[in-house]
Amino acid sequence: MSEETKREEHLISELHVRNYMLLEFRKLNLHLKRIEHHLERIAIPPATLDYQDPDAVKKATKTISGTRKVSSGQVDQG
Known part of the structure; x- marks a missing residue:
């Protein structure tokens, strides 16, 4: 395997990890928005x-x- 191929595979792998982390961040952000919405609904005026x-x-x-x-x-x- 050439050095260039190894580098490309490493970059692809790193891209997959970053995409996964971004997806998880978006899920957590959505969950946080749901919690905030729930807390707003139950707040006492x-x-x-x-x-x-x-x-x-x-x-x-x-x-x-x-x-x-x-x-x-x-x-x-x-």
Whole structure:
């Protein structure tokens, strides 16, 4: 096998790997978009929340993963 043929095969192989990685990235991106859409659908509208009740605020800011955002913008394990 000539050196040029080996190089061409290596480039083809590298192209296949990159195409596979791109396909996987697109699948993950689509999955992320679905999750974002779901989170938007289940969000509680601010007008329905009683901000005077600390427990209501705490419950409303909980996320599916069990974490919540605190006023400082950091994530607090809830």
